[in-house]
Amino acid sequence: MKRKVLALIACVVFMSFSLAYAEELVINSMHSDPLPQETFAEIVKKFQEANPDIQVKLNTTAHEEFKKSVRLWLASDNPPDVITWFAGNRAMYFVNKGLIMDISDVWQEAGLFEKFPKAFQSISLKDGKAYFLPDTYYWWAIYYRKSIFAQYNLTEPKTWDELMKVCATLKENGITPFAIGTKYPWTAAAWFDYLNMRVNGPAYHMDLMFGKKPYSDAGVKKTFEYWGQLVSNGYFLDNAASYAWQEAVPFMVQGKAAMYLMGQFILDSVPPEIKDDMDFFQFPIIDANVPVGEDAPTDGYMIPVKAKNPTAAKKFLKFLSSPVAQEIQVKKVGRIVTNVDIPLDMYPPATQKGIKMMQGVDAVAQFYDRDTLPEMADKGMNAFMEWWYNPASLDDILARLDKERERIFKAAEKDE
Missing domain, CATH: 3.40.190.10 (Periplasmic binding protein-like II)
Structure with a gap:
């Protein structure tokens, strides 16, 4: 014992x-x-x-x-x-x-x-x-309605030229190519992310996000040239700034719009009866010599x-x-x-x-508002929307954005 x-x-x-x-x-x-x-x-x-x-x-x-x-x-x-x-x-x-x-x-x-x-x-x-x-x-991708693509014999575009042909066909048949709601402009920032990475490469994009490249750089202007093709041709939903991103989803559900550049979470806002008709494709390649970058928070x-x-x-x-x-x-x-x-x-x-x-x-x-400083992200997204409705002012907008970039990143250095 x-x-x-x-x-x-x-x-x-x-x-x-x-x-x-x-x-x-x-x-x-x-x-x-x-x-x-x-x-x-x-x-x-x-x-x-x-x-x-x-x-x-x-x-x-x-x-x-x-x-x-x-x-x-x-x-x-x-x-x-x-x-x-x-x-x-x-x-x-x-x-x-x-x-x-x-x-x-x-x-x-x-x-x-x-x-x-x-x-x-x-x-x-x-x-x-x-x-x-x-x-x-x-991940992010371009989501689309399979039935609409099938109706007009469209296939998932791999290149920018193929995407533009898809958009033209849809527009000719009374379908808005892209749904988008920019009441909160981070949805527009997604377009900037992808176009800038496809045109200039992810390394260039990251340098821009960290304040190492000026927004007035020729590479950024080239990005806006491609974006401008979509805006000037009316390939986005009219009055996009009137809608939050979820409020633009019904245009896809109703068959009035065919595509949406969005994160995987878009499927949470689609009715169950439509989910089986949804698919996605990778953002098309613009320059095959440029490394491929994706937004994936x-x-x-x-x-x-x-x-x-x-x-x-x-x-x-x-x-x-x-x-x-x-x-x-x-x-x-x-x-x-x-x-x-x-x-x-x-x-x-x-x-x-x-x-x-x-x-x-x-x-x-990681996404525009994660990759750069918060204040810079706000200034940038507001600038994107200003350009959207006044594309002729691009040079002035980018010049002002550069002044903000210099101020914001200098202030951040002092705070460190």
């Missing part, structure tokens, strides 16, 4: 000792909406079950408040060990300041250089080193350079990239994950098509 008691006491002491010296992993998350929050909590629980020696402290902050607080966290001497964040220039902003840890060893040990498509590597690496772990994304994770428990943090990032964690994302919240090892048959056919499209691109942008 005494032996059993002593054994029990020893066990309790050992457990107490283990708990006292367990690593604490602090994670600050912006996944505050109910389903993403629940999903992430389940992933954290699975990690803890596999790593009982690590105690996880999960702090969830509302999305907008998170964005305001992240700078303070990263600049402090006691930051969290892991933070959620946005890929691309949003992440590189902090990387360039030396606030984010190099996680190339995580990528190498988990085989992520092979498991993540090169497009997602382009938004996670700097000078060959990995600083960001991309997790989930959604991507969320993921980073480790602050001053993290107290980098070993535990890296172990958690490896787990996040694993099939176990990524399958939870797919099954529970329907997210599209970046790991190519996740079987395609886990997704519905339309999603499989989107994934295949994204796996073949050269670079990924």
Whole structure:
């Protein structure tokens, strides 16, 4: 009996000792909406079950408040060990300041250089080193009504010339080629993103987003020349500024418009009886010599350079990239994950098509208002709409936009 008691006491002491010296992993998350929050909590629980020696402290902050607080966290001497964040220039902003840890060893040990498509590597690496772990994304494309295309013997255009022929045929038959609602002008920004990447390439586009290129540059003017072909020919919905993006969807539903450049979420606004008649194609190629870039807003994770428990943090990032964690994302919240090892048959056919499209691109942008500074994004989107209704003033609009660019990026440098 005494032996059993002593054994029990020893066990309790050992457990107490283990708990006292367990690593604490602090994670600050912006996944505050109910389903993403629940999903992430389940992933954290699975990690803890596999790593009982690590105690996880999960702090969830509302999305907008998170964005305001992240700078303070990263600049402090006691930051969290892991933070959620946005890929691309949003992440590189902090990387360039030396606030984010190099996680190339995580990528190498988990085989992520092979498991993540090169497009997602382009938004996670700097000078060959990995600083960001991309997790989930959604794609943009041109969605269209299959029945309308079939009625006029149209096929998915691959090139700009083919797209213009499709638009001309639709217009001749009383169908508006493109639905769009620009009451909130981010929908117009999508057109700028794609045209600028197709004309000048994603690297040029990113330089523009980070204030390194002037808006008055000849390359930007060329982008507007292509955009102007669509506007001047009346290929967009009339009075687009009267509609929010969802308010323009009924024109497609009613068969009055055939196409819409939009994110994957457009299908959430389409009636069930129309969904089977919806398909999408990649934004057509303008110059075959230009690398292909796509808008694919991507969320993921980073480790602050001053993290107290980098070993535990890296172990958690490896787990996040694993099939176990990524399958939870797919099954529970329907997210599209970046790991190519996740079987395609886990997704519905339309999603499989989107994934295949994204796996073949050269670079990924995050979207105009994610890739540049917030104030610059507002000025830019307002300028796009000014040009839309007054295209003859392009030079003046771009000159004013350049003055704003110089002011905004200089002010940002002073704040750093």
